[in-house]
Amino acid sequence: MIQFGSLDYAELRFHQMRATVEIRDKQWIDVELHLELEEGMVLPDDFTELTALIFCTYAGEIAQIVPQDEGRDCEYQFTADEKAQLIHYYEQNVKPKLLSMVS
DSSP states (O other), X not given: XXXXXXXXXXXXXXXXXXXXXXXXXXXXXXXXXXXXXXXXXXXXXXXXOEEEEEEEOTTOOEEEEEEEETTXXXXXXXOHHHHHHHHHHIIIIIHHHHHHHHO
8 A cells, every 4th residue: 555645655465355346327337345454464554444446347347446444535545566466356256247247
């Protein structure tokens, strides 16, 4: 996680993820990932509950991935490696179900 305006960051590894899919409108689908950290990983001190919000198209393509704290925007962004973990989970576990939902 990288805090906006900071040069310091912590690389998180996720142990388990669980997805919630919600069709927002005729253009976007929201996927919320509930994240469990690997043992020994620690969230930044000002975080309570980390989730990832993925904005997708009806074709299943990812438009954006943003971290959230207790379901709200926060002052952080994911690192490239953290995004890679989230994308891998999405591609393997969520995208096929999403595409079958909207077809």
